[in-house]
Amino acid sequence: MVSAPSGSGKSTLVQALLDQNLPLVFSISATSRLPRGKEQEGVDYYFLSSEAFKKKIEEDAFMEYEEVYPGKFYGTLRSEIEDQWSKGQNIIFDVDVVGGLKIKSQYPNQTLAIFVQAPSLKILEQRLRARGTENEDLLKERLAKAKTEMESAEAFDVVVVNDDLERAKKEMIQRVIAFTDQA
Numbered sequence: 777m778v779s780a781p782s783g784s785g786k787s788t789l790v791q792a793l794l795d796q797n798l799p800l801v802f803s804i805s806a807t808s809r810l811p812r813g814k815e816q817e818g819v820d821y822y823f824l825s826s827e828a829f830k831k832k833i834e835e836d837a838f839m840e841y842e843e844v845y846p847g848k849f850y851g852t853l854r855s856e857i858e859d860q861w862s863k864g865q866n867i868i869f870d871v872d873v874v875g876g877l878k879i880k881s882q883y884p885n886q887t888l889a890i891f892v893q894a895p896s897l898k899i900l901e902q903r904l905r906a907r908g909t910e911n912e913d914l915l916k917e918r919l920a921k922a923k924t925e926m927e928s929a930e931a932f933d934v935v936v937v938n939d940d941l942e943r944a945k946k947e948m949i950q951r952v953i954a955f956t957d958q959a
Contacts, residue, residue, distance in 0.1 A: 777869040778948075779876030780892035781922030783904040785938040789892055790870045792945040793952055800952070801865040804856060806832070806841075808849040812909055822853070840871070840878035845917060850875065866956055873925040876932070888955040890948065891932035895939040897922065 778793075780786035794802055806822040808829040817823050824832070829849045833841060841851025850872055860867050869879060873891070880889040894900035900922055904915055929935050934951050938944040 777871060777876050777879050777887050778890045778892060779871055779873045779925075779932070781873070781894070781900060781925045782918045783900045783907065783922070784892045784894045785903075785941065785944065786892045787870055788941070789936070789938065789944060789948050790868060793868060793948055796949055798949075798952060799866050799956060800868045801860055803852060803860070803867045803869045803871075805869075805871065806838075806849075806851050806853055808847070824849075839882070840875045842872055842874045842878075844872050844874075845914075845921075852879070868952075873928050877928065880932075888934070888952065889932040890934045890936060890951065891929045892944070893926060893929055893935055893937050894922075895937060897926075899939075 778786055778790050790802070794800060804818065804820070804822060806824055806829065808824055808826045811817070811820070811823055815821060826847060826849065829841075829851070832838060832851075832853070837853055837855065838851040839854050839857055841849060844850050852869065852871065852875065857867060869876065871879065876889055876891075880887045894903065897919065901915070901919055904910060904918060910918060936944050936947050936951075
């Protein structure tokens with residue numbers, strides 16, 4: 777399971793793991809936000825309306841979920857995970873920090889919790905600005921949330937500082953291989 781503040785490089789590092797031909801399958805999260813860029817339904821996320829997301833919450837359909845930003849929900853559907861586990865697959869989760877800690881608390885021995893950290897908040901801000909997907913208000917909101925999320929880093933099994941992308945990729949790959957070898 778990989779968690780990080782927005783702009784830390786979490787999704788890039790998860791993709792690097794998936795590109796390694798490791799025995800991993802990606803857990804597709806559900807979200808109530810709209811697709812960004814080339815994101816596709818059922819590939820990147822399951823895109824739900826806020827009403828549909830809340831209905832699934834009432835049905836206890838999520839292993840974990842969080843209102844990450846006001847009106848923007850993210851969560852992991854139980855049905856998705858149970859299907860993958862029934863096939864004996866190792867699952868990689870790309871989740872927010874709160875969701876990651878919820879998964880780790882539910883499955884402490886089966887979960888390698890990796891926290892991806894940007895070298896500094898200033899660099900994190902530069903990355904978010906370069907991404908160009910948020911307006912100024914949302915950018916400030918993400919940076920404030922990142923400060924809080926960074927305080928949770930020590931609750932994870934591993935902290936990978938993404939100051940050099942190639943080094944961070946290698947570290948993540950080595951950690952995941954070591955964990956899956958002992959599982």
